[in-house]
Amino acid sequence: PEVVSGPGADPSCFAPWNADTKYLQWPAQDGPYRIAVVNGFVGNTWRIQMIKTAKAFAEDPAIKDKIAEFKVVSTGTDAPAQLGAIEDFINQGFDAIVTIAVSPDGFDRVIRLADRENVVLVPFDNVLDTDAVMQVNEDQTEMGRQWAQFIIDELAAQGKTGGKILEVRGLAGNSVDRDRSAAIHETFDATGGDWEIVEVVGNWDDGTAQKVTADAIAVHGQFDAIAVQGGTTGAVQALMDAGHPMVPIAGESENGFRKLVAEHADDGLKGISIGQSPGLVAIAMKAAVSALEGNVMPQLISVPLPVATYDELEDGLNYWSDLPDNFFTVNEFPPCGVNISGPAIMAQSEADVN
Amino acid sequence: MSDQPFLQLTGISKHFAGARALENVDFACKRGSIHAVLGENGAGKSTLIKIIAGVLEPDSGAMFLEGQQVRFSNPAEANSAGVVCIFQELSLVPDLTVADNISLAAPPLKFGMIDRRAQYRFAEAVLARIKCEDVDPNALVKDLSLSRRQMVEIAKAVGKSPKLLILDEATSALTRKDVETVYGLLEDLRQDNVASLFISHRMNEVERLCDTLSVFRNGRHVETFTKGTKTDREIVRLMIGREVDAHFPPKPQAERTAPHLQFNDLSWEGRLKGASLSVGKGEIVGLGGLDGQGQKELMLALFGVLRGVEGTVKVGEKTGAPLSPAAAKREPRRICLVPEDRKTEGLMLPMSISDNLLAASYSRVSVGPFIDPALESEAVDAAIAKLQIKLGSPQDAVATLSGGNQQKVVIAKWLMTDPDVILLNDPTRGIDVGTKQEIYRLMRELADEGRAILFYSTDYAELIGCCDRVAIMYDGSIVAELAGAAINEEAIIGASLNLHASGPEAVS
Amino acid sequence: MQSALLHLRSEDKPVLVSAGFIVVILVLGTIYTLYTQGTAPLFSPNYLLQQLQTGAFLGIVAAGMMMVILLGHIDLSIPWTLTAAAMMATAVGGDLALPTGIAVGIAVGLVNGIGVAYLRIPSMIFTLGVDSVMRGLMVWHTGGFAPQDQATPLMRFLAAEKLFGVPVAIFVWAAVSVVIVLLLSRTAFGRSIYATGNREAAAYLSGIRTRWVIVGAFVASGVCAATAGILLAGYSTKAYQGMGNAYLLPAIAAVVIGGTRILGGQGRYIGTLVGVTLIVLLNSVLSIMQMPEAGRQVIYGSVIVGMLLVYGRDTRSLSG
Amino acid sequence: MTAMSALSTNMRQNRGLYGAVILLSIIYLIYNILHPRGFSSAVLIQNANESVAIVFVAMAQTIPVLLGGLDLSVGAVMTLAACIASVLVNGSPLQIVFGMVVTLAAGTAFGLCNGLIVVYGRIQPIIATLATGAIAIGLALFIRPKPGGDIDGDLNWALTNSLWDFVETYGLFDPDAPWFAPVAWIPVPLLIILVFGVCVWLPFRRTVLGRTIYAIGSAEGAAFMSGLPINRAKVAAFTLGGFFASCGGLYLAIQTASGNADITQAGAYTLNSIAAVVLGGTSLLGGMGGAIGSLIGALILRVISFYFRILSIDPLLQPLVEGIVLLAAVSLGAFRVLRVKNRLELFR
Ligand SMILES: Nc1ncnc2c1ncn2[C@@H]1O[C@H](COP(=O)(O)OP(=O)(O)OP(=O)(O)O)[C@@H](O)[C@H]1O
Ligand SMILES: Nc1ncnc2c1ncn2[C@@H]1O[C@H](COP(=O)(O)OP(=O)(O)OP(=O)(O)O)[C@@H](O)[C@H]1O
Ligand SMILES: [Mg+2]
Ligand SMILES: [Mg+2]
Secondary structure, three states, rough: EEOOOOOOOOOOOEEEEEOOOOOOEEOOOOOOEEEEEEEEOOOOOHHHHHHHHHHHHHOOOOHHOOOOEEEEEEOOOHHHHHHHHHHOOOOOOOOOOEEOOOOOOHHHHHHHHHHHOOOOOEOOOOOOOOOOOOOOOHHHHHHHHHHHHHHHHHHHHOOOOOEEEEEOOOOOOOOOHHHHHHHHHHHHHHHHEEEEEEEEEEOOHHHHHHHHHHHHHHHHHOOOEEEEEOHHHHHHHHHHHOOOOOEEEEEOHHHHHHHHHHHHHHHOOEEEEEEEOHHHHHHHHHHHHHOOOOOOEEEEEEEEEEEOOOOOOEEEEEEEEOOOOOOOOOOEEEOOOOOOOOOOOHHHHHHHOO | OOOOOOEEEEEEEEOOOEEOOOEEEEEOOOOOOOOEEEEEEOOOOHHHHHHOOOOOOEEEEEEEEOOOEOOOOOOOEEEEEEEEOOOOOOOOOOOHHHHHHHOOOOOOOOOOEOHHHHHHHHHHHHHHHOOOOOOOOOOOOHHHHHHHHHHHHHHHHHOOOEEEEEEEEEEEEOOHHHHHHHHHHHHHHHHOOOOEEHHHOOHHHHHHHHHEEEEEEEEEHHHHHHEEOOOOOHHHHHOOOOOOOOOOOOOOOOOOOOOOEEEEEEEEEEOEEEEEEEEEEEEEEEEEEEOOOOOOHHHHOOOOOOOOEEEEEEEOOOEOOHHHHHHHHOOOOOOOEEEEHHHHHHOOOOEHHHHHHHHHHHHHHHOOOOOOOHHHHHHHHHHHHHOOOOOOOOOOOOOHOOOHHHHHHHHHHHOOOOEEEEEEOOOOOOHHHHHHHHHHHHHHHHHHOOEEEEEEEEOHHHHHHHHOOEEEEEEOOOEEEHHHHEEEEEEHHHHOOOOOOOOHHHHO | HHHHHHHOOOOOHHHHHHHHHHHHHHHHHHHHHHHHHHOOOOHHHHHHHHHHHHHHHHHHHHHHHHHHHOHHHHHHHHHHHHHHHHHHHHHHHHHHHHHHHHHHHHHHHHHHHHHHHHHHHHHHHHHHHHHHHHHHHHHHHHOOOOOOEEOOHHHHHHHHEEEOOOEEHHHHHHHHHHHHHHHHHHHHHHHHHHHHHHHHHHHHHHOHHHHHHHHHHHHHHHHHHHHHHHHHHHHOOOOOOOHHHHHOOOOOOOOOOOOOOOOOOOOOOOHHHHHHHHHHHHHHHHHOOOOOHHHHHHHHHHHHHHHHHOOOOOOOOOOO | EEEEHHHHHHHHOOOOHHHHHHHHHHHHHHHHOOOOOOOOOOHHHHHHHHHHHHHHHHHHHHHHHHHHOOOOHHHHHHHHHHHHHHHOOOOOOOHHHHHHHHHHHHHHHHHHHHHHHHHOOOOHHHHHHHHHHHHHHHHHHHHHHOOOOOOOHHHHHHHOOEHHHHHHHHHOOOOOOOHHHHOOEEEEEHHHHHHHHHHHHHHHHOHHHHHHHHHHHHHHHHHHHHHHHHHHHHHHHHHHHHHHHHHHHHHHHHHHHEEEHHHHHHHHHHHHHHHHHHHHHOOOOOOOHHHHHHHHHHHHHHHHHHHHHHHOOOOOOOHHHHHHHHHHHHHHHHHHHHOOEEEHHHOO
């Protein structure tokens, strides 16, 4: 692609990351296009929801006609397999490849090949440490910052300017974990208050998060607030099982977490729920099509954080008491015309089954 | 010079957890002699030669080779000093070829890699020397019969040009012809001034071959003497410390009972070709013939191990071959099999003696679904007493027993199930005279109790001495049935070679 | 007392050494907490009971794994057997939840057992294949059927509630333990497992139906994994993908640390109990110390090697 | 006569290998037929790149398996090597070579440690390496707490393409020279597998030490009684395994121009290596098979996954299809069981 100057197309949907974001433009190609999604790991609800969203979005009238062929493969956590799949799709003549990178590095070769063949490569969610491709993500640092700020504010409302915070981290070695955690720490440090942050590793997994939270409570007694990167439902469950008083909590966007917050907010479980949405895939697909049409695109597209605080929760709107806990609540991005809500996804496939 | 012993051991002792295997043993052997080591099972013979060959290290004592004190910490060191051993448990690698095995540790090399051609030629030459041209050096050892394997083992040892060659029951599974070849070979080696140590439980082999005899008993060296200075009787007395009377228990008057185990026209995979026989209650029927004529397969077929057996089998009123050993041992058939290879097929070596004894009869010591500890120990004690198994504690691993006592455990395990039909596959292989006699006596007792016994043996004397009838197998079928006075050596050998057969193969 | 020590059997050594090491872990952890917070919560009954409660899941998995390891086999399908049982149990829900979960365990165990015992495919590889098939099924299930994942009240009770101040999960673990101990030491099936694990040919020729024994052990393993899955779902109030991932390697490690021979034939259940406790406490203390993942892995590996160096050394039998 | 019997023995011993070769040929042929750009250098390069790491790891696994053991640390050692390489393989050509040597030496040394623990600690390989694998991952995380690294970009490009690109990247000579044309299309990764894998393994197999490994796997007691160097061979087996694993790690690092101490990836590689070994016809009981078979087995695993990219299979059904195919592939050998007429043969 060529580096051009902005503004880009459809800025309400394809918002640039910040003022310094470059803009890219590919030569316009005639549709319909062949698009592939190269997923890595597949064994969790988020990824499954992502795949279903991608499939559903490919059938969406807004985009259906522009897609000639749509393929999704999951390669597992194996970097060579993912790189191989991307390269294979380039070889097969696909026009755009949307991917969740298994590692923030190592894509030099496929980026080079994609550029040579004018293939639009769009990493999202786990993005790459490079500005050579167009990427779609939510701002992880901002997420960490908002989590921390929410807790600071809630505690301030209780008259506390310091205290013991439990931070349940994600998968060790992952850049998302690193960014979120660093932002949390920075934000707390910036207040100058007397904060003690106890870190435990919850692997973004409900069971692990629950276990380590329970352990931490057993050892440390009481916390003033909790910040959970993922597996929030498990952490809250541990809190309740241990008879720990309800405290402010910052967490992901799992349906289970929102259900619990909605139920117990009045008891003190004041929560903020921000999440990485599986719906990102739809924005990435849409961005890919837009780029193929020759539009000017920001290199790094920032998707607004879907924030919901305890006072904003509404059953059937931003959480669903009749849907499973594991479900990720935020799925649609109206400014982008991505309107595949959680229940819609579930309903769609039940219809498929019947 | 010539009077100095080639190998000399002084004050060697070796203890295993609990057991005393060797106690202060002095021993010597000379070049140009074939030296027999005799003793009951568990006398310590194998332990002695394992120490000589560097497999085991003695607890105390010293070893001298041509006057020099030596200490071998592994068989490789012993080999390089010219001490080569054929162990009681074979030391061949089944997944490699014969040629690979023969020059396993020191193959001919080319650019640091094994020279396969040279290795093949060497194997051919060595095999030719022991008249085993029928063994293909490129064949995998696991495809060979036990007797061929033993010959390859001998070839492997000879190929190392030993100064001291040790054979620990190396002839126990050989065919008659091979045994003769090995005798010839040992004679040759004697001429070449090689020292040989020969361990065997077959007195006639020792008589024929050896010039010096050493007797061990209970881990002690009892006496060494030259051949001919003592009678068989005296030797046996030295070995077991008491007088041994008759060789075989007396046979009862021949009266044929109704057949209990009957099989007709049994065929399987070209290894069994229409074998038919019947065994009555109270009868011991010997199974003879050259090694590998289908005797083992016959027993496995009757015991339900083989798949796709054709022909009819009838046990008592029940027709049809059992489909598994589990079905074979149960009512109404109640068959048992004492398998050929006790170490891999008969026993769970690391498990306790008591567990091994019980392995076939859990249901007999159970009350409801649970095993009753009282019944269990009662049964174990009874079995140990019945076969007079020599052991420390029933909780010891069965591996700690000597060969003969291990065999007794296998037999005792099956007697616990109170079988009607007993299949014995060479049960006296590698077992000392004393124990053998106990087994003969036991067989006769079992027969007298009304059980049907089918008894395969490679030892003609046993067939003659023990059996009411003898069936000879040749190429997968039974070619002769001998009874009464017709059971004699000539008849057995003749039938084994199928000399009297009128079939076409006998003509050609 | 003295004579008891003298008669220490080699099989008891792992149990004693691991038990000793458990105390060392607790003491080290306590020194840490005393230093950092001035309290010593690790020896409090509350903390220990809680560790046993979460240890119960691993303990039950390890109990099943031990049966398979005693045969010289291994069950790598545990992660997704556990997950599948939990997911199916919650998807069915109601009174049928528990039977459904257990049925999943039995079914997977049967498939594993048939593959290993009848088709004679090495368990290492067959169970691996079954694991990925189960994963495939669960991905399909989650993606296709909008499944319910809420634990039933009974599951909640079994996993998370307390009876007489003791978590019910511990009673479940104890019950499973009693069954396994009885099975191993007092039934023909248990004895046959040891015999088959030592030498299958000899066991078969003793008239033991070794293939049934193998199938039985795998079914036991499947049922244990399923039980753990049901409990885990109860503990977390729901079933979710990937809930079994954390249980495979620790279960193997616990069994082996407890003195069970990885090649089969030898091992005592008490060892597995102690091994599980050790692993659970080690993990917990490392987590309390906020040990970074890198250090945690190194310590974890070193502890296993160290323990085995102390007592797990293979004694070679010359006749073997 | 000699040649005939040698051949038939060879066939018997390597039946699994030949079966695997045939299977691979068939499925790879069909893949190329179905692929829009089948039978082209580009496709071959892509396939080769994707396969190098798993091929090396599978070869690494083979050697302990031949002993009758298992090495559960191969994936971790690969990861460790990749992380080391991601730190060291950059700078001047000399520094790059130095970095590569250190990477390989480190992996080999780790293998040596495995061997020493197994032999002198007398711990079963499977459990010893389960533990050392954790240690390797721990070390990898110390070296590379988060993914990244700056591996030389030219190296990345040159080693992941055809010989033509290799020559062009380093300006060795005119890559369009007519004499070069017949070989210019050959993928470098393929050559790497051949040179490092085959040229190390095949000679090794023919040495006394190599044969001792087979002998130990087949009958350890017999090997010992025959005076073979048991301990040395076991240590050598794990060391060579470490070497192959680090080859895989080094290539992985160069291919991705980075290192990533990813625990799940390491575990996946270890498990896949076992599947590859089995698919390649090596007996998990030891004594039979070889690293070439595992090379083929690893390729089979890879080619199976290629199919998902050219066939339209519901993405949520893919893991299931993959699992079933894997299960079916490893069960192929089970037909043997149906033909066994003597049930005692089942127990070996
Ligand atoms: N590895 C071992 N562990 C414990 N005890 C052993 C071991 N090997 C041998 N023994 C014991 O040492 C004694 C001598 O055994 P050895 O094998 O030397 O007897 P043997 O004379 O060769 O008997 P056989 O004729 O039956 O082969 C026996 O009591 C035996 O139980
Ligand atoms: N089946 C077996 N029976 C008895 N001992 C065995 C057996 N297998 C292995 N050993 C042991 O293995 C070791 C073999 O050592 P050996 O000297 O042959 O190996 P090596 O490679 O030369 O070792 P090193 O380099 O340390 O000298 C010995 O300690 C021996 O006790
Ligand atoms: Mg002996
Ligand atoms: Mg040595």
